[in-house]
Amino acid sequence: MIIAIPSEGEDINSPISKVFARAPYFIIYDSEANTYRVVHNPEEAIAGPGATERVIAEGTVMVIANKMGRYSLKALRDNGIEVITGARGTCWGAIEKYRSRIK
Numbered sequence: 001m002i003i004a005i006p007s008e009g010e011d012i013n014s015p016i017s018k019v020f021a022r023a024p025y026f027i028i029y030d031s032e033a034n035t036y037r038v039v040h041n042p043e044e045a046i047a048g049p050g051a052t053e054r055v056i057a058e059g060t061v062m063v064i065a066n067k068m069g070r071y072s073l074k075a076l077r078d079n080g081i082e083v084i085t086g087a088r089g090t091c092w093g094a095i096e097k098y099r100s101r102i103k
Contacts, residue, residue, distance in 0.1 A: 003029040004060045005091040010038045012092045020068040021051040027091045028058050052076065062101070064094045 006023030
């Protein structure tokens, strides 16, 4: 399962970004391979639809985030992506917390 988490840094132990579309990075975690990679968000300064479209294009099945705007939430859900909001702490901590939902 591919999980996307908006991140403040380039490491899986970085804090979850407080915002989704304006996050500096996205951690793209593959739960089957137990690996991750970092994707820079080129739309960090403008919060356009590109961040959401990029996450969808990554084959994401779940997004774990703190806050998310209506456009992003609707676009993700319309594409069958499970969205969990209200997450705080580190990206890895969120993965651990929601591991029971990760198939």
